[in-house]
Amino acid sequence: MFEGILPAIITPFHPDSGASLDIGGLRSNIESLLQRGVHGVVPCGSTGESATLTFEEHEQVVCETIEIVNGRVPVLAGTGSNNTEEAIRLTRSARDAGADGALVISPYYNKPNRSGLIKHFTKLADLDLPIILYNVPGRTGQNLQPDLVAELARHPNIVGIKEASGDITQISRIIEETRDEDFVVLSGDDAMTLPVLALGGAGVISVTANVDPRRMVQMYEAYRAGDLARAQELHFELSPLFRAMFIDTNPIPVKKAVGIIGMAAGPVRLPLDDLDGQKTEQLRKVLANYD
Numbered sequence: 001m002f003e004g005i006l007p008a009i010i011t012p013f014h015p016d017s018g019a020s021l022d023i024g025g026l027r028s029n030i031e032s033l034l035q036r037g038v039h040g041v042v043p044c045g046s047t048g049e050s051a052t053l054t055f056e057e058h059e060q061v062v063c064e065t066i067e068i069v070n071g072r073v074p075v076l077a078g079t080g081s082n083n084t085e086e087a088i089r090l091t092r093s094a095r096d097a098g099a100d101g102a103l104v105i106s107p108y109y110n111k112p113n114r115s116g117l118i119k120h121f122t123k124l125a126d127l128d129l130p131i132i133l134y135n136v137p138g139r140t141g142q143n144l145q146p147d148l149v150a151e152l153a154r155h156p157n158i159v160g161i162k163e164a165s166g167d168i169t170q171i172s173r174i175i176e177e178t179r180d181e182d183f184v185v186l187s188g189d190d191a192m193t194l195p196v197l198a199l200g201g202a203g204v205i206s207v208t209a210n211v212d213p214r215r216m217v218q219m220y221e222a223y224r225a226g227d228l229a230r231a232q233e234l235h236f237e238l239s240p241l242f243r244a245m246f247i248d249t250n251p252i253p254v255k256k257a258v259g260i261i262g263m264a265a266g267p268v269r270l271p272l273d274d275l276d277g278q279k280t281e282q283l284r285k286v287l288a289n290y291d
Contacts (some may be wrong), residue, residue, distance in 0.1 A: 003202040005207035005216045006038025008047035010255050013266035024029035025264020027068045036213040047251040052269040063097045075104035080105030084120050091124050108140040125157040136164040148175040162205045164188025175200045191242040194235045197223050207245045211257045214291050246284040
């Protein structure tokens with residue numbers, strides 16, 4: 001179910017004092033992505049500024065996403081937290097709203113031990129919604145080791161992982177150790193999409209696809225069609241954009257980029273701050289090469 005190019009969508013805000021949700025903009029952005037062939041949509045991840053959404057806003061964004069997608073592609077809702085009870089609430093809400101699955105980040109800051117991680121993810125998986133683990137050590141301070149992922153993959157509702165460790169050896173080992181399970185490995189780093197596909201990965205949960213979904217989809221489909229040369233060509237065409245999305249903390253650059261190309265964006269919420277003038281000009285120069 002979860003394969004191909006799945007944009008981790010931004011959450012657009014109005015440019016008012018409270019940076020309130022721009023639901024009309026959210027709906028417009030999603031429709032634009034769907035028209036360009038993306039294979040799924042991921043609301044309320046890190047790129048969607050989930051850390052600064054209230055429970056009510058989080059649930060509203062997920063519900064609106066499910067409504068506009070209307071079954072055309074899978075919706076993988078971000079529902080993770082470093083508080084297990086909060087993650088249960090968000091996962092249950094996504095399930096009841098009709099999400100196809102939940103993206104669950106490894107608990108950040110409190111750095112649970114192995115048994116705590118197993119219990120945390122198992123409680124969420126027992127809610128009877130497909131779970132994609134999310135490993136991003138740079139944000140959580142903790143790495144989900146391949147043997148732990150392989151153990152969790154035995155749960156029938158833990159169906160994959162978004163792997164953003166940046167360690168291709170680790171990603172290879174996760175794929176190797178889960179080959180006998182109904183389990184997918186998705187890149188969590190746009191620049192590693194093609195290498196992860198070559199190892200047997202299923203696709204990417206993508207920041208860049210907010211900006212150039214068409215080319216991202218073409219790269220994936222070229223690889224799947226066996227046209228490695230074309231996939232490589234597209235990878236290198238996209239590489240400057242991959243780098244530009246991380247000239248500052250995600251989602252600051254992608255949100256600025258989305259606004260520059262005329263989609264709904266608005267400000268980021270504090271404690272994130274707007275992209276500075278020098279980096280904005282750098283971003284504009286990169287975007288001039290994309291349509």
